[in-house]
Amino acid sequence: xxxxxxxxxxxxxxxxxxxxxxxxxxxxxxxxxxxxxxxxxxxxxxxxxxxxxxxxxxxxxxxxxxxxxxxxxxxxxxxxxxxxxxxxxxxxxxxxxxxxxxxxxxxxxxxxxxxxxxxxxxxxxxxxxxxxxxxxxxxxxxxxxxxxxxxxxxxxxxxxxxxxxxxxxxxxxxxxxxxxxxxxxxxxxxxxxxxxxxxxxxxxxxxxxxxxxxxxxxxxxxxxxxxxxxxxxxxxxxxxxxxxxx
Amino acid sequence: xxxxxxxxxxxxxxxxxxxxxxxxxxxxxxxxxxxxxxxxxxxxxxxxxxxxxxxxxxxxxxxxxxxxxxxxxxxxxxxxxxxxxxxxxxxxxxxxxxxxxxxxxxxxxxxxxxxxxxxxxxxxxxxxxxxxxxxxxxxxxxxxxxxxxxxxxxxxxxxxxxxxxxxxxxxxxxxxxxxxxxxxxxxxxxxxxxxxxxxxxxxxxxxxxxxxxxxxxxxxxxxxxxxxxxxxxxxxxxxxxxxxxxxxxxxxxxxxxxxxxxxxxxxxxxxxxxxxxxxxxxxxxxxxxxxxxxxxxxxxxxxxxxxxxxxxxxxxxxxxxxxxxxxxxxxxxxxxxxxxxxxxxxxxxxxxxxxxxxxxxxx
Ligand SMILES: Cc1ncc(C[n+]2csc(CCOP(=O)(O)OP(=O)(O)O)c2C)c(N)n1
Numbered sequence: 001x002x003x004x005x006x007x008x009x010x011x012x013x014x015x016x017x018x019x020x021x022x023x024x025x026x027x028x029x030x031x032x033x034x035x036x037x038x039x040x041x042x043x044x045x046x047x048x049x050x051x052x053x054x055x056x057x058x059x060x061x062x063x064x065x066x067x068x069x070x071x072x073x074x075x076x077x078x079x080x081x082x083x084x085x086x087x088x089x090x091x092x093x094x095x096x097x098x099x100x101x102x103x104x105x106x107x108x109x110x111x112x113x114x115x116x117x118x119x120x121x122x123x124x125x126x127x128x129x130x131x132x133x134x135x136x137x138x139x140x141x142x143x144x145x146x147x148x149x150x151x152x153x154x155x156x157x158x159x160x161x162x163x164x165x166x167x168x169x170x171x172x173x174x175x176x177x178x179x180x181x182x183x184x185x186x187x188x189x190x191x192x193x194x195x196x197x198x199x200x201x202x203x204x205x206x207x208x209x210x211x212x213x214x215x216x217x218x219x220x221x222x223x224x225x226x227x228x229x230x231x232x233x234x235x236x237x238x239x240x241x242x243x244x245x246x
Numbered sequence: 247x248x249x250x251x252x253x254x255x256x257x258x259x260x261x262x263x264x265x266x267x268x269x270x271x272x273x274x275x276x277x278x279x280x281x282x283x284x285x286x287x288x289x290x291x292x293x294x295x296x297x298x299x300x301x302x303x304x305x306x307x308x309x310x311x312x313x314x315x316x317x318x319x320x321x322x323x324x325x326x327x328x329x330x331x332x333x334x335x336x337x338x339x340x341x342x343x344x345x346x347x348x349x350x351x352x353x354x355x356x357x358x359x360x361x362x363x364x365x366x367x368x369x370x371x372x373x374x375x376x377x378x379x380x381x382x383x384x385x386x387x388x389x390x391x392x393x394x395x396x397x398x399x400x401x402x403x404x405x406x407x408x409x410x411x412x413x414x415x416x417x418x419x420x421x422x423x424x425x426x427x428x429x430x431x432x433x434x435x436x437x438x439x440x441x442x443x444x445x446x447x448x449x450x451x452x453x454x455x456x457x458x459x460x461x462x463x464x465x466x467x468x469x470x471x472x473x474x475x476x477x478x479x480x481x482x483x484x485x486x487x488x489x490x491x492x493x494x495x496x497x498x499x500x501x502x503x504x505x506x507x508x509x510x511x512x513x514x515x516x517x518x519x520x521x522x523x524x525x526x527x528x529x530x531x532x533x534x535x536x537x538x539x540x541x542x543x544x545x546x547x548x549x550x551x552x553x554x555x556x557x558x559x560x561x562x563x564x565x566x567x568x569x570x571x572x573x574x575x576x577x578x579x580x581x582x583x584x585x586x587x588x589x590x591x592x593x594x595x596x597x598x599x600x601x602x603x604x605x606x607x608x609x
Contacts, residue, residue, distance in 0.1 A: 065317045074308075078317075081298045103307065
């Protein structure tokens with residue numbers, strides 16, 4: 001019989017710490033599959049964030065350097081400028097990228113750094129216990145917006161891809177979701193394309209991934225996926241937001 | 247740019263050129279007075295030698311670009327002045343924890359807050375106590391001339407690589423803006439430096455490498471802290487530097503560093519010239535951490551009288567007290583806020599103290 005599914009070589013054979021239904025584990029696997037398929041494992045350098053994915057280095061078997069919370073794109077800039085022939089990508093949550101690290105992210109994008117950002121938007125701060133994120137939806141209850149986020153108090157959620165699309169620097173910005181098998185396949189294709197942009201030295205690429213956080217959303221895994229499709233994707237429309245031909 | 251020959255240079259430019267000669271290929275910074283001439287110089291010079299210059303969006307970004315370049319194997323530096331250095335502290339703490347080399351130049355100005363842009367020495371505590379969060383230290387080099395600024399910048403890169411640790415250069419607005427004749431050191435490969443077996447190049451023909459500061463297991467974290475501590479003890483043993491000036495017959499030792507030490511030298515010479523019976527010398531710490539405590543403890547055997555002069559309201563004076571452990575008499579004269587007294591002004595204060603002490607010694 002032909003083996004059609006197995007653990008990617010770039011994924012370590014350990015169990016993950018992620019909660020049941022969390023999107024990070026799916027995204028890790030997709031990255032590992034691509035590193036194998038594109039033959040990049042021995043040239044990839046990842047900058048994981050402060051956030052739930054800080055332990056990504058326990059799972060994806062490539063060179064990694066931790067960044068202070070929010071500074072991943074600045075660290076990745078330093079690495080990539082010194083090692084232009086390596087594949088350099090950051091992996092960041094919405095708090096990491098769109099709150100504390102907004103300046104670094106926008107400026108790396110605007111400089112057109114030849115790096116890739118894997119941006120995991122789960123609409124909360126997962127690691128610190130479900131506080132409000134810059135991408136939390138209006139009305140969304142979190143541990144620091146117990147009555148629901150309001151425009152008056154916190155402002156509307158930030159759409160990172162659309163914000164970056166205003167800049168001249170970025171080459172490829174796409175928003176996808178891992179809420180369904182089809183979405184997972186699209187996510188993989190988007191990350192592949194982003195890596196290809198980088199390999200061709202065609203500038204800054206970012207893939208925003210809507211990703212479930214059942215624990216902090218206080219939903220089961222299925223309901224979380226449905227919430228992404230029915231609620232989150234309305235605020236954060238899926239698709240290619242910017243693409244400069246490379 | 248020809249080296250080896252003597253040339254007239256600004257302090258900031260001399261630091262930049264020395265860094266390039268030391269093999270620095272990456273500079274990341276953000277403008278702030280009074281050190282702008284350093285990033286300006288690097289923006290011109292680094293591309294000429296195939297290096298990388300980025301004017302970052304902030305000091306946070308620039309120190310983290312340094313972190314990235316350092317972990318990728320390059321010699322990298324950043325510079326700033328007091329408020330910007332405060333912003334860099336998180337990154338410096340990370341690099342100390344991750345044991346990554348880097349050189350950080352602080353051309354100090356008056357504070358706190360935005361303060362002013364005049365020369366000051368008010369960041370001594372921040373520099374010598376680690377500066378950011380956590381139990382760590384960084385060597386702090388305190389040049390007193392443009393030549394020494396160049397020499398110590400050169401040295402800083404070797405120290406950073408040797409100990410895998412960030413190294414600070416603590417200057418002030420006066421030193422940065424001063425023009426003096428200088429001979430830029432020329433790079434020789436330092437064979438004694440350890441191989442960089444931690445840098446990230448992609449896991450080709452070797453296991454993947456990980457550079458991090460997160461250590462969730464408390465016992466492991468404690469072990470890491472003790473390991474760092476032992477390294478700091480080695481630095482204390484091997485790298486403490488100071489200079490003594492006219493201390494052979496001194497009855498009173500002035501303790502000052504950087505620009506303050508230059509003013510003190512002028513004041514000492516002035517007083518010794520006016521009155522040949524005056525016996526005042528100078529102990530000038532060149533490393534502020536490690537602090538030359540032993541030099542002071544040796545001096546106290548001969549002279550019990552110490553006159554500490556800083557361009558601050560009194561920071562290094564605490565290290566003098568710690569070094570002397572209750573021995574000797576310590577007098578402090580400080581000028582915070584960016585005021586730079588002339589040698590004549592300082593000489594008046596020094597003389598008053600010296601002659602009073604002398605009278606009481608006679609009694
Ligand atoms: C300077 C600093 N501030 C705060 C924190 C605490 N912290 C760690 S992760 C995090 C936010 C995580 O949320 P997000 O980036 O959305 O990623 P997630 O955990 O949801 O994947 C915060 C606030 C920190 N590590 N450093």
